[in-house]
Amino acid sequence: MAWNEPGGNNNDPWKNKGGNNQGPPDLDDVFKKLFGKLGGSGNSNGSGGSSINLGGIGLSILLGILVVVWVISGFYTIREAERGVVLRFGEYNKLVDPGLQWKPTFIDQVIPIDVQTIRDQASAGSMLTEDENVVRVQMQMQYRVVDPKKFIFSVVNPEQSLSQALDSAIRYVVGHSTMDAVLTSGREVTRQRVWEELQGIIEPYDMGVSIIDMNFKDARPPEEVKDAFDDAIAAQEDEIRFIREAEAYAREIEPRARGQVNRMNEEAMAYKQRVTLEAQGEVSRFTELLPQYEAAPEVTRQRIYIETMEEVFSNTSKIMIDNQGGGSMMYLPLDKIMERQGTNNSSLPMNATQNALDGLRNQATPNRDVNTSPSSIRGGSSRTGR
Numbered sequence: 001m002a003w004n005e006p007g008g009n010n011n012d013p014w015k016n017k018g019g020n021n022q023g024p025p026d027l028d029d030v031f032k033k034l035f036g037k038l039g040g041s042g043n044s045n046g047s048g049g050s051s052i053n054l055g056g057i058g059l060s061i062l063l064g065i066l067v068v069v070w071v072i073s074g075f076y077t078i079r080e081a082e083r084g085v086v087l088r089f090g091e092y093n094k095l096v097d098p099g100l101q102w103k104p105t106f107i108d109q110v111i112p113i114d115v116q117t118i119r120d121q122a123s124a125g126s127m128l129t130e131d132e133n134v135v136r137v138q139m140q141m142q143y144r145v146v147d148p149k150k151f152i153f154s155v156v157n158p159e160q161s162l163s164q165a166l167d168s169a170i171r172y173v174v175g176h177s178t179m180d181a182v183l184t185s186g187r188e189v190t191r192q193r194v195w196e197e198l199q200g201i202i203e204p205y206d207m208g209v210s211i212i213d214m215n216f217k218d219a220r221p222p223e224e225v226k227d228a229f230d231d232a233i234a235a236q237e238d239e240i241r242f243i244r245e246a247e248a249y250a251r252e253i254e255p256r257a258r259g260q261v262n263r264m265n266e267e268a269m270a271y272k273q274r275v276t277l278e279a280q281g282e283v284s285r286f287t288e289l290l291p292q293y294e295a296a297p298e299v300t301r302q303r304i305y306i307e308t309m310e311e312v313f314s315n316t317s318k319i320m321i322d323n324q325g326g327g328s329m330m331y332l333p334l335d336k337i338m339e340r341q342g343t344n345n346s347s348l349p350m351n352a353t354q355n356a357l358d359g360l361r362n363q364a365t366p367n368r369d370v371n372t373s374p375s376s377i378r379g380g381s382s383r384t385g386r
Contacts, residue, residue: 073105081116083148092149113148118212121159123166133179138218139194141166143209150208158207169197183219184233191216 077100078084084096087109096110103110124138143162145151155161173193174182182190195214202209221229293300 070105074102076101076103076110078110078112082112082114085111085113085148085152087111092153095149111148111152113145113151115145115148118142118144121162121166122217123163123170124218125167125171127171127174129174129179129182130176131178134222135174135179135182136218136220137170137174137182139166139170139191140215140217141198142212142215144212145208146210147208150206154205154207158209161205161207162202162209165198165201169194169201172197179221180232183221183229184236187216187219 076084078096078098080098082098084101086093086096086103088107090109093108101110120140120142122138122140124136126134126136128134141162151158173190177186177190177193180186191214195211198214199211202211220226289300289304
């Protein structure tokens with residue numbers, strides 16, 4: 001039964017415990033008291049209109065202070081490396097540049113995005129290669145935000161999406177590569193393939209990021225075969241070093257060999273020209289002697305013989321003279337005679353040697369001229385032959 005129904009024993013919910021029958025509080029009195037407190041005066045003077053006016057002034061001051069605080073709270077700063085994404089009631093509105101900016105508080109929200117700093121994203125784990133071996137690969141991606149709007153709105157969590165895309169790219173490339181290629185010679189190829197695969201994965205999402213670099217930090221075989229693979233890697237490094245040393249030696253020795261070949265070619269050409277010119281000179285000389293030989297064969301023959309013998313005997317230090325009266329041959333040690341001349345030279349001057357020979361000829365054959373007698377020369381030649 002309701003409290004205000006008949007027979008309800010007059011159960012008033014506003015009835016106080018003291019038994020005084022008092023109704024609900026008057027709302028006008030409540031607001032008057034509140035405005036009186038804000039206006040700095042109460043109802044002690046008993047004037048209700050004055051209290052309401054003073055309360056209105058206090059409320060205006062409070063509202064003014066709140067407006068000033070609201071305006072001041074709207075100022076913010078975007079750093080040089082950042083761009084601000086402005087959201088109005090949660091929806092994209094605009095993109096602001098670095099500097100001092102203002103936004104209406106509680107209406108706009110600004111999210112600063114760094115577009116210059118190079119960010120890192122690493123991934124590591126044990127993966128199965130194409131030849132069914134397990135390797136532990138660790139790679140690091142470096143990227144930069146180029147479009148703040150796409151970076152925020154394309155995906156829910158861009159960092160997590162990039163991490164998952166990197167894991168997927170690494171596992172795909174390692175799964176299609178052999179263990180030797182990942183651990184030794186194919187590291188650069190693997191790094192480049194992971195980069196290309198990652199670009200292909202994130203391109204459809206249009207995340208507003210640019211991949212700057214991809215670093216292959218580490219790739220290790222299982223611990224059970226680590227020592228063997230270390231030896232294999234060391235052997236390959238030695239092979240590359242030996243190849244480089246051989247190439248350096250080849251680059252050093254090849255110019256020297258080419259120089260020797262050129263020098264030998266030039267010497268051969270010079271020798272060829274010299275022999276050719278000498279032969280041509282001999283031909284010319286015999287050609288000139290031919291008319292003389294045809295005119296006087298005996299005289300020409302004796303002259304050629306004498307000149308030849310002079311050329312032959314001019315290369316030795318021994319002199320043989322044929323005596324006119326007997327068949328004995330006198331040997332003259334000309335080298336000893338020359339040493340006794342008291343000179344340190346290896347040979348005497350030509351005129352001194354000629355004078356010594358002339359003196360010896362005159363002593364041996366006083367009545368015969370050796371230089372003009374062909375018979376003596378022929379006799380000397382025959383005895384020399386014996």
